[in-house]
Amino acid sequence: MVNKNQTRAFTLIEILVVVSIIAMLAAFLLVALSSSQDSAKTAKANVKLKEIGSWMQLWAGDNNNQVLPSQFDFTDEAESGSPITTRRDVNAPDDNLNDTITRGQYQGTWTDILWTDNNLHQSYGLSDKQQSDPMKLRWESDSPDNDIYEIHTSFSGPFRSPFMNTRGIDVGLPGYFAANDFFDARSAQDKDSTEDSRVDRYYTYAMMHAPARSVYLVDSMAGETISVEPEAWEIDVTTGGGPVTQATDEPTGEIDFRYGDDCLMLLLDGSIVRVAPWSERGPEASPTGDVDHSLFGRGYRVHQLTKRKPTP
16 A cells, blocks of 8 residues: 655755755856946946046146146245145145255145045045144045055045955055056156256146047056056067067056956046056157057057157
């Protein structure tokens, strides 16, 4: 006689099949969530770069249509009674004081200018006091560096990427948006005390002959500025014993390809582009014939942005 109430059990193979299906579905879900998060971060990076471009235009409107300098040292102008508008706070941090002027107000990078001019310490609610002087705000006129993460670990600054650095000494910290040092306004003497020239360098937008192809900001793992020297823009290349034809996956310079295999760039006209790796940066000079001065195969220029000399 057959027992009609007997319950059929799952076999081991059936259980393994079900577990495998669940694992596959979970993997698909994790990939989808990761992709969605990356898309959100990329969108946030684009918003940040677009806002920086707007702040640059506002600063240019207040400063004779000048391109925001990547680095500046305007103490000469200040001492002569004609200071350029940079950081408006006399309490700007000073590393090199003299008897006549608060130097920190007239020295720094593009981030210090935009941070101070737009009162971003208020926007980001940074009311921390300086350790050396409790009467002064720590980040009122000094754009936060890595030291801010020791106090505010989740800080998301306007001049840093939502993605972490993928390499370098700052792995695990938000990536940098680095300004092209073609726009370094410092004089030769400002850069090197052994030099004689005290002429600062100012570019205006009218002097740029291709703003839509001129790189101002690029994703970097090294800092707030990036040199125009070729090695800063280098990546490994495959030559096969012949001409350079293809870039490998691993960069060797300061660029950080943190959006998949791409990087983001803010161009001088305010547009934002997502750029795949290039084989090398264009040469400094054209000895013969027509030579591509852009990032080869990409059309975007780091140098050779104008044939006119900067205004002294």
